[in-house]
Structure formats: C-alpha cells, structure tokens
Amino acid sequence: MEMQEKIDWIALLLTAILIVLVRESSVWIMEKFNHPELGNLAGLFFFLILLITWRKVSALPRRLIDANAKIMKESAFAFLPVSAGSVIMLATLGTELPAIVFILFFCTLIPLWLYAKMAKRWL
Structure with a gap:
C-alpha cells in the first residue's frame, strides 16, 4: 500500500505569497532607482539575506522548508x-x-x- 503525501496548502500559499511579495517589492524599489530590470536580482539577494538572518536568529520553520521543496520539485517543468x-x-x-x-x-x-x-x- 502506497502512502499518499499530504500537501500543506496553507504553507504552500504563504510561501508563494512571501516570494511574490519580496519580488514585487524589489521590482518597485528598483523602479525608484530607474532600474526595474534589477528587481528580480535584488529580490533574490534580499530574500537570501533575510533567510540567512532568520536562520542565525532561530531555525527556519519546517513547513517553510517543505513548501519550498514542493514548489521547486513541481516547478521544474516550467523551464x-x-x-x-x-x-x-x-x-x-x-x-x-x-x-x-x-x-x-x-x-x-x-x-x-x-x-x-x-x-x-x-x-
């Protein structure tokens, strides 16, 4: 008998909202500097710094890690x-x-x- 994987829809939704929020905020900020094309890169660096800082202060929530792994696994076909x-x-x-x-x-x-x-x- 095969175990079905339970999907944590709330964690997936919150992770997606967090990613979109950071990306859109970064694009908006970079538009203020007349370089909207750098928004994705700035968002990536900001998100990396945010997660590294968060990890130094406390452990990353398991739900966030699992949701991220699920998103990365399922989005591979987007490439x-x-x-x-x-x-x-x-x-x-x-x-x-x-x-x-x-x-x-x-x-x-x-x-x-x-x-x-x-x-x-x-x-």
Missing part, C-alpha cells in the same frame, strides 16, 4: 519552454553563434568552478 526558446534563438543567430556559445560557456564555467572551490572548502 522546458525556456530551454526550447533558447535553442530556437541559438539556431537563428547565424554567424554570431560561436561568440554567443563561447560567452555562455565561459560565463557558466567560471561560476561553477568557483562554486566547486567554495563547496570543497566549506563543506
């Missing part, structure tokens, strides 16, 4: 259309394709290498 669009865009670049692929490779390789170095040192 498929983005990947398909990227492949279509790369196919239309023509002579600029080698330069773009080099930049993508270079900008991916260095951060992954740095992340591996940090993980090896701190884990």
Whole structure:
C-alpha cells in the first residue's frame, strides 16, 4: 500500500505569497532607482539575506522548508519552454553563434568552478 503525501496548502500559499511579495517589492524599489530590470536580482539577494538572518536568529520553520521543496520539485517543468526558446534563438543567430556559445560557456564555467572551490572548502 502506497502512502499518499499530504500537501500543506496553507504553507504552500504563504510561501508563494512571501516570494511574490519580496519580488514585487524589489521590482518597485528598483523602479525608484530607474532600474526595474534589477528587481528580480535584488529580490533574490534580499530574500537570501533575510533567510540567512532568520536562520542565525532561530531555525527556519519546517513547513517553510517543505513548501519550498514542493514548489521547486513541481516547478521544474516550467523551464522546458525556456530551454526550447533558447535553442530556437541559438539556431537563428547565424554567424554570431560561436561568440554567443563561447560567452555562455565561459560565463557558466567560471561560476561553477568557483562554486566547486567554495563547496570543497566549506563543506
């Protein structure tokens, strides 16, 4: 007999509201600085700092962690259309394709290498 996973709808809803609130607030703040395109990045950094600070003061609620894991697991398919669009865009670049692929490779390789170095040192 298979156990069914119970879904904590309240935790999922509150987590989604928290994510949207932080993102929209960050976009609004960055619009005040005439750079709304940086809203997502600023929100990501703000949320990271908020969670790190929260974790230093007390433990993160288990419901928040479980809701986040559920959202991340279920939203993985959201990246498929983005990947398909990227492949279509790369196919239309023509002579600029080698330069773009080099930049993508270079900008991916260095951060992954740095992340591996940090993980090896701190884990």
